[in-house]
Amino acid sequence: MKLSTEEIIYSYGWFSSPVFDGLSLDIPNECTVLLGPNGAGKSTLMSLLASAAPPRRGRVRVGSWRSDRRRDLAPLRRAVGWMPQDIVPVTGLTVREQVAYHGWLKGMSRAEAWQASFEALRQTNLVDLADRSSGKLSGGQTRRVGLAQTIVHRPSVLLLDEPTAGLDPAQRSSFRGVLSSLSVGDTVLVSTHQTSDLSDLFDSVVVLSEGRSRFTGSAEAFLAHATDSSESVERRAEAAYTAVLKEAP
């Protein structure tokens, strides 16, 4: 599904300098990794793509919907599943209830959301934890609950903001396994600082720096920025990232 920004201007306050000052970006229609240094604007971009925040100027397009057309906002938000960095447990709910609740928030009926929650838990290997209190889980389990509640309404576009941050290598590997086996979303955008972590998952790459796009293209074109092609994909991804950031904007 088409996912793009057009001439977006956005700042967190009227008097602060803009995070984006006319950002136009076409997100490729596949699994894309979003890279960029701290403060580059990755999380802000994700929240704008999910229409959780309105740009001051410009628009987001998701499929045929536009964020600057009032009647489009509800279907646009339903088409998108956004997993922010912090997953907040809903006090007093079990894992399955929390996942179903997010389906209901996206416009599903209660019965439909309850039904869909089981499938989301199955896809994220959480069926065994369905009746556990959602506030009493490990970091890795909480991330998987975050993923389950993001996919419960079967979005066409999936936005995952640093989904593996703070996880140990085993949990990262397990989360990656879950991610690669998901059968939702024809457009998936994953922000990360761990280039190596997701190298086997991404088809294309976007690099942001200081609110500007520094690279958008296929993974192959991205890796071609690394000079030593005999290195592993992980090492080439790191070298390519450094090279792209060093190039003149």
Ligand SMILES: Nc1ncnc2c1ncn2[C@@H]1O[C@H](COP(=O)(O)OP(=O)(O)OP(=O)(O)O)[C@@H](O)[C@H]1O
């Ligand atoms: N709630 C906020 N209020 C004010 N400024 C903010 C807020 N959130 C982010 N910013 C600023 O917006 C800019 C972009 O931040 P953002 O979190 O989008 O970057 P990021 O690329 O996701 O960074 P990181 O990799 O550290 O998560 C930064 O300059 C940041 O200080």
